[in-house]
Amino acid sequence: MTFWGPRGWALGVVNTERWLWWEWVRTHPDDILRALREHVVFTVVAVVGGLVLSAPLAFAGTRRPRLRGAILGLAGAVYTIPSLALFAILVPVFGLQRITVILPLVGYTLLILVRNIIAGLDGVSPSLKEAADGMGFTPLARLLRVELPLALPAIIAGVRIATVTTIGLTTIAAIAGLGGLGQLIVVGLNRPMRTAVTVGAVLSVALAVLADLGLGGLQRALTPWARRER
Amino acid sequence: MTARPDPAAAITFDSVTKTFPGSRQPAVAPLDLEVPSGEIVVLIGPSGCGKTTTLRMVNRLIEPTAGSIAIGGVDVRRQPATELRRGIGYVIQQVGLFPHRTIAQNVATLPRMLGWDKARIGARVDELVELVGLEQGMLDRYPAELSGGQQQRVGVARALAADPPVLLMDEPFGAVDPIVRGRLQYELLALQERVRKTIVLVTHDIDEAITVGDRIAVLNTGGVLEQYGSPDDLLAHPANEFVEAFLGAERSLKRLTLAKVSDLELSGGPVVPADATPTEAREVMDREASNWVGVVRGDRFLGWVPREALDGQGTIGEIEAAPPAALVRPASSLREALEVIMNSRSSVAVVADGERFGGVVTLEKIRAGLEA
Numbered sequence: 001m002t003f004w005g006p007r008g009w010a011l012g013v014v015n016t017e018r019w020l021w022w023e024w025v026r027t028h029p030d031d032i033l034r035a036l037r038e039h040v041v042f043t044v045v046a047v048v049g050g051l052v053l054s055a056p057l058a059f060a061g062t063r064r065p066r067l068r069g070a071i072l073g074l075a076g077a078v079y080t081i082p083s084l085a086l087f088a089i090l091v092p093v094f095g096l097q098r099i100t101v102i103l104p105l106v107g108y109t110l111l112i113l114v115r116n117i118i119a120g121l122d123g124v125s126p127s128l129k130e131a132a133d134g135m136g137f138t139p140l141a142r143l144l145r146v147e148l149p150l151a152l153p154a155i156i157a158g159v160r161i162a163t164v165t166t167i168g169l170t171t172i173a174a175i176a177g178l179g180g181l182g183q184l185i186v187v188g189l190n191r192p193m194r195t196a197v198t199v200g201a202v203l204s205v206a207l208a209v210l211a212d213l214g215l216g217g218l219q220r221a222l223t224p225w226a227r228r229e230r
Numbered sequence: 231m232t233a234r235p236d237p238a239a240a241i242t243f244d245s246v247t248k249t250f251p252g253s254r255q256p257a258v259a260p261l262d263l264e265v266p267s268g269e270i271v272v273l274i275g276p277s278g279c280g281k282t283t284t285l286r287m288v289n290r291l292i293e294p295t296a297g298s299i300a301i302g303g304v305d306v307r308r309q310p311a312t313e314l315r316r317g318i319g320y321v322i323q324q325v326g327l328f329p330h331r332t333i334a335q336n337v338a339t340l341p342r343m344l345g346w347d348k349a350r351i352g353a354r355v356d357e358l359v360e361l362v363g364l365e366q367g368m369l370d371r372y373p374a375e376l377s378g379g380q381q382q383r384v385g386v387a388r389a390l391a392a393d394p395p396v397l398l399m400d401e402p403f404g405a406v407d408p409i410v411r412g413r414l415q416y417e418l419l420a421l422q423e424r425v426r427k428t429i430v431l432v433t434h435d436i437d438e439a440i441t442v443g444d445r446i447a448v449l450n451t452g453g454v455l456e457q458y459g460s461p462d463d464l465l466a467h468p469a470n471e472f473v474e475a476f477l478g479a480e481r482s483l484k485r486l487t488l489a490k491v492s493d494l495e496l497s498g499g500p501v502v503p504a505d506a507t508p509t510e511a512r513e514v515m516d517r518e519a520s521n522w523v524g525v526v527r528g529d530r531f532l533g534w535v536p537r538e539a540l541d542g543q544g545t546i547g548e549i550e551a552a553p554p555a556a557l558v559r560p561a562s563s564l565r566e567a568l569e570v571i572m573n574s575r576s577s578v579a580v581v582a583d584g585e586r587f588g589g590v591v592t593l594e595k596i597r598a599g600l601e602a
Contacts, residue, residue: 131326133291134398135340135388136315149330225330225372 021195031184036203038179042170043211045102047163050109057110058117059143068118075111083108083172091176101173108169109162116158120151153226156219160212167208171200181207239302239395239428241265241288246297248283248453257283258453260297265445267302267395270422270429272443274436275476280453281432285398288430289318301396316340319389319397319427323404325381327373333384334369340392358387361424363417379410383417390425399431403438415441436477440465440484448473462488466600483565485600491567492560494599496581496589501526504547508540522576524590525551531587534576557582558591564599567591 015021061068086104094100124147132142171182181204188196243263249256258280265271273281286292288299290311299306306314327336334355341351362383373381389397403411433439439446440461448456450472457469465485468474500518502511504527511523515537525532525546533551556570558579570579581588
């Protein structure tokens, strides 16, 4: 990485001590944007992967009460493993690859997502399921057209928490040297180049806030019925 | 929409039994019941009598342990349960409107599932909204924006959407307040006049059963059928103590609500033609133990003449008659007739069929009618 471009040194105006040195920000847009893009990609892949895995697990859990305990227990166990420890375990297995970062991130989203999807599906009133059955909905049609839409607020709430959590955790990817905003922080601390630390930290916080607001807006857009009360 | 009952919509229960797993007592004992096409049959009984279980076996939300149920002679198990249910309207107490769909979308649920085209669905929704007494303006609202009574109407509209010959209603008016309940019961009867569905309705409210039922099936704990007959039949001749206790006190008063003036013998009573002499009028009054006599010319009721107005001259038609305070129609209930009798000086209710004199109702006639 070229956080301290030769131009800066040559000009003799490098200021590594300052927490915000605009000259560095101005001269390193590519590095900053790449870190941001990597961060977003990690987060999206982890959350989408988590959703793909947790949706069938949650459906199974709501249909079979005994499975539910096992699924939530397993997801809870994964959640309790410290993230650094999990990376440490996976590095010898997969080496310094993206999968080493993605796997733990997906694992951490599971508990949040499974729990929220189950809570959302459980929250659908039995009378609605009875009405749907009585009208001749097939089980799949009932799930897709009645239960899932009604569980959406709880599911999106889970996605919000999972996304914000993942954005925070993804900074860990830098330890494996796999990029993301954490890379700015780690390298900035090592060199040192304090401005890089600031940029990495501020951008990850901003990303988390934006994701949270965006998903909140998405939820309101998708559930117009939830806001209209008599 | 036809007003004739679908002849293929009678429901037959043939030795239907339901024993739930883990229970030794059957929830429904072998039950034989014939629900005639185009009638409202009410299942009533204490909790645990299997009335809801019986209802839900018709659309196979619960499968019988033994026996069979047929609609129009066709066993309900002949087709897949989901197919069967699409041909049977189902209304439940909690209504079960989908909160994430608008009123129009809720009503259109089944037509959409059946693949109707847009124009046909739109026309059907409009028709149903009018039928159940909702406003067009409600169509784009969500269920949470409607009152309980309005939601129940939407529930009925949704159940009728695909014009099923059979309608199952599980305590449909149980969740609304008594005033709205009364109105919804009346609306159901008016609706039934137009659609003539075969309706099975579950309730625990005997007054509701008497009001809406063409026939009532009284079930006892364990799904034992104690009596099956018309409301008047039950009230006049309860089969046993259980039915009698279930019908409650004031059986005669309940029958007054049910029976119509036209059910009574309306001729006779303290009435004379306008050309009768005072002597003849006095004889009629003595016979009827009345101090008033009604005067009729042709098919018109002229009014009441008191005993003291009879002066022995001419005909009774020449005496000025006091008009009746209130009239009852042949379709009025005996209860209404009783109200008029109580408020009338002559203790007689005059029956008018439009302009035409239709006879009179006295206390004696009501008593005789209830004994018949």
